[in-house]
Amino acid sequence: MKLFSSVHDVTDINELVADALRLKHAPHEHKHLGKNKTLGLIFLNPSLRTRMSTQIAGANLGMQVMVLNIDKEGWALELQDGAVMNGTTVEHIREAAAVLGEYCDIIGVRSFPGLKNREEDYSEAIFNKFVKYCGVPVVSLESATRHPLQSLADLVTIEELKTRDRPKVLLTWAPHIKPLPQAVPNSFAEWMCKADVDFTIAHPKGYELNTEFTNGAKITHNQDEALAGADFIYVKNWSAYEPYGQVFGGNEDWMLTNQKLQQTNNAKVMHCLPVRRNLELSDEILDGPNSVVIHEAGNRVWAAQAVLKLMLEELE
Numbered sequence: 001m002k003l004f005s006s007v008h009d010v011t012d013i014n015e016l017v018a019d020a021l022r023l024k025h026a027p028h029e030h031k032h033l034g035k036n037k038t039l040g041l042i043f044l045n046p047s048l049r050t051r052m053s054t055q056i057a058g059a060n061l062g063m064q065v066m067v068l069n070i071d072k073e074g075w076a077l078e079l080q081d082g083a084v085m086n087g088t089t090v091e092h093i094r095e096a097a098a099v100l101g102e103y104c105d106i107i108g109v110r111s112f113p114g115l116k117n118r119e120e121d122y123s124e125a126i127f128n129k130f131v132k133y134c135g136v137p138v139v140s141l142e143s144a145t146r147h148p149l150q151s152l153a154d155l156v157t158i159e160e161l162k163t164r165d166r167p168k169v170l171l172t173w174a175p176h177i178k179p180l181p182q183a184v185p186n187s188f189a190e191w192m193c194k195a196d197v198d199f200t201i202a203h204p205k206g207y208e209l210n211t212e213f214t215n216g217a218k219i220t221h222n223q224d225e226a227l228a229g230a231d232f233i234y235v236k237n238w239s240a241y242e243p244y245g246q247v248f249g250g251n252e253d254w255m256l257t258n259q260k261l262q263q264t265n266n267a268k269v270m271h272c273l274p275v276r277r278n279l280e281l282s283d284e285i286l287d288g289p290n291s292v293v294i295h296e297a298g299n300r301v302w303a304a305q306a307v308l309k310l311m312l313e314e315l316e
């Protein structure tokens with residue numbers, strides 16, 4: 001694999017999940033693969049989980065790992081082709097990406113959307129420029145429209161914790177105070193639509209995701225109906241796709257509570273984190289027995305390691 005930017009880059013998701021679970025039980029078995037190989041993790045936005053889990057994953061495979069918070073520690077990047085760089089930007093992404101490709105055997109890139117210009121965000125302009133100019137395999141550490149390492153960890157978590165075949169999985173919108181990207185729900189939907197699960201998305205009217213990501217999912221505006229019998233509930237806020245990046249008032253009653261959880265099949269509650277307590281998810285859920293958010297975050301290591309292993313095997 002030379003690119004991991006979405007579920008479409010994966011030949012067999014079941015095998016990838018199985019490999020992540022094998023790595024969880026034998027993390028250091030493939031250290032030879034990364035010997036004398038460098039992984040560069042390039043962040044244009046903040047991160048806790050993605051940064052540390054991918055760093056651990058690379059180290060487990062024997063790689064040297066370097067992290068660059070390019071937005072703070074690098075030169076101010078110019079992203080537009082043809083720009084006359086007589087303003088505040090100092091280095092063009094063409095040179096920056098190409099130089100990173102000289103230093104690293106694999107790079108990971110995190111680049112969030114601006115949520116102002118849908119066409120620009122959904123063209124993955126920044127992420128794709130890194131792919132185009134770096135000349136080495138690239139892993140998405142979350143791009144404008146997708147977060148595939150998170151989604152893979154989510155599927156690993158569901159596979160590990162499910163108590164029946166074809167579990168009922170619900171992605172439910174949650175309240176927030178500011179517009180958030182659609183990357184996590186887009187990506188989760190895309191992976192769930194390919195997995196062997198019974199998948200539903202519930203959200204208030206106006207928060208429809210791009211159908212490119214939800215094809216095959218059941219979609220409802222009735223959260224109570226969707227909660228009935230659910231085995232896994234994935235809680236996440238996102239802003240509107242149309243009008244792009246907007247949030248509408250109200251809907252605070254979409255926050256998941258223990259009372260709502262009673263309608264489910266004792267569902268396990270998931271969230272990619274970071275989470276705003278008592279806004280997106282209640283204390284009682286996060287601190288209660290149904291929350292698997294920490295377990296899920298732990299699985300980020302094995303998801304990243306499975307992907308890096310595939311890339312290293314091709315570099316051999």
Ligand code: CP
Pocket residue numbers: 046047048049050051142150272273274
């Ligand atoms: N879930 C996730 O990607 O967390 P970070 O933003 O902290 O990396």
